[in-house]
Amino acid sequence: MEQLGPMLPLVAMVVLFYFLMIRPQQQRAKQHQATLAALKRNDTVVLNSGVIGKVVRVEDKEVGLEIATGVTVKVVKGMIAEVRVRGEPAPANDSKA
Numbered sequence: 001m002e003q004l005g006p007m008l009p010l011v012a013m014v015v016l017f018y019f020l021m022i023r024p025q026q027q028r029a030k031q032h033q034a035t036l037a038a039l040k041r042n043d044t045v046v047l048n049s050g051v052i053g054k055v056v057r058v059e060d061k062e063v064g065l066e067i068a069t070g071v072t073v074k075v076v077k078g079m080i081a082e083v084r085v086r087g088e089p090a091p092a093n094d095s096k097a
Contacts (some may be wrong), residue, residue, distance in 0.1 A: 039063065042051050046082040055061060 039045070043055045045065065056072055057064030065075045 019069065031076070035083055036080060039077070039083065044084040045080045048079050048081045051083075 022036055039055060041055055041058065044052065045056060045063075046052050047065075051065075051067055053065035053067040053073075053075075054065045055063055061077055063075050063077055063080065064072050066072050
């Protein structure tokens with residue numbers, strides 16, 4: 001029993017690390033996968049690079065994204081950072097009144 005005493009803080013730190021770092025990251029990854037699986041035409045998405053576009057075609061691993069009128073690019077689904085809700089108010093360009 002005396003040999004477990006010095007290891008107890010190490011075990012506690014590993015458990016704490018798991019609940020504060022690893023588990024939330026796994027939940028975010030699972031939520032991101034669910035969001036990508038629910039992707040559909042006419043959704044507005046933001047890519048990791050910051051490019052905003054409208055989904056025109058959804059495939060297994062890629063998405064056709066219209067980034068300007070008549071300009072469609074093919075994007076890997078994993079690079080989609082955010083799916084914006086349709087009708088979400090856009091932020092004002094100038095916050096000064």
